[in-house]
Amino acid sequence: MKNILIVLALILTACGTTARITWEGVKPLINTEDSVQLYEFQMIHVNGVLEGLILVKKNNLNRPHLVLTSYFSLSLFDLEGTAEGYKVNYVIDVLDRRSVLDLLWDDFSMLIDPSAWTGFRPVADDQGNILLMTTGTGIRSTVIKAADHANGYPASIVIEHPALRLSVYLKVLQDAQGSIYH
Numbered sequence: 001m002k003n004i005l006i007v008l009a010l011i012l013t014a015c016g017t018t019a020r021i022t023w024e025g026v027k028p029l030i031n032t033e034d035s036v037q038l039y040e041f042q043m044i045h046v047n048g049v050l051e052g053l054i055l056v057k058k059n060n061l062n063r064p065h066l067v068l069t070s071y072f073s074l075s076l077f078d079l080e081g082t083a084e085g086y087k088v089n090y091v092i093d094v095l096d097r098r099s100v101l102d103l104l105w106d107d108f109s110m111l112i113d114p115s116a117w118t119g120f121r122p123v124a125d126d127q128g129n130i131l132l133m134t135t136g137t138g139i140r141s142t143v144i145k146a147a148d149h150a151n152g153y154p155a156s157i158v159i160e161h162p163a164l165r166l167s168v169y170l171k172v173l174q175d176a177q178g179s180i181y182h
Contacts, residue, residue, distance in 0.1 A: 026114040026122055029130060029146050031153045032058045041068060042169040052076060054170070056108065064112045066104075079105055107159045107168060110135070110144065129154070139163045 030037055041054040052070045059065045063081020070076060078089035079101065086105050095101065110117050110133070119135030119142075129149040135142050141163055146154035159168040 026130065026133075027128075027152065028114060029111045029144070029154055029157055030056055030108075031151075032056060032064070032112055038173045040169075040171040040173055043166070044169075045164070045166045050076070053173070056112070058112075064108055066108055077101070077104075081109075103161070103164075103166075104168075107142065107144075110142070111157065111159075125149075 036055055036057040039054050039056065041050075041052050043050040052068050054069075055065075055067045057065050059080055061081060061083065063083075063086075064079075065081065066077070066079045068076040068078075075090055075092075077091040077095055079086050079091075080089055086101075088101065091101065114122075114130075114133065117135060119133060122130050123132040124130050127149070129152065130146055132146070133144040141161065143160040143162065145158040145160070146156070148155035153172075155172045157170040159170075161167070
């Protein structure tokens with residue numbers, strides 16, 4: 001009898017669907033429609049910290065263009081979307097690793113165009129603002145948390161890669177139109 005119950009429990013739990021869905025209709029977390037967005041950027045890996053300002057906009061192909069600079073205007077990387085993926089316009093030696101650039105590109109692509117990705121059902125508040133998005137498992141697991149929504153977009157975003165012990169923190173500074181960075 002005990003064996004039958006165990007087999008029945010295994011069958012019933014094994015027949016469930018994965019909770020992964022396409023994120024069609026999920027609103028972007030970064031608004032690049034008609035402006036350049038400027039964020040404070042902080043990346044923490046184990047005990048190392050990389051800080052600066054990141055400009056996010058869409059290029060002529062309607063793909064993301066990301067420029068990360070230090071607080072002293074030293075460019076750290078410049079990535080631009082292409083039809084095939086992205087191209088590296090500039091990167092410092094420390095970040096010049098394909099896996100690091102791919103990870104950063106994927107993270108920002110999820111924020112700008114989540115409809116192209118799949119993952120677990122996003123968690124939203126009563127107004128429909130996305131609070132949490134999760135995708136991947138194991139080493140490719142990504143958790144995105146958004147908070148302090150204003151005008152439908154979050155003012156702070158945290159991207160975590162738990163298995164890699166890597167976290168990226170973004171905080172909106174201002175609309176970059178008219179700034180020295182634009």
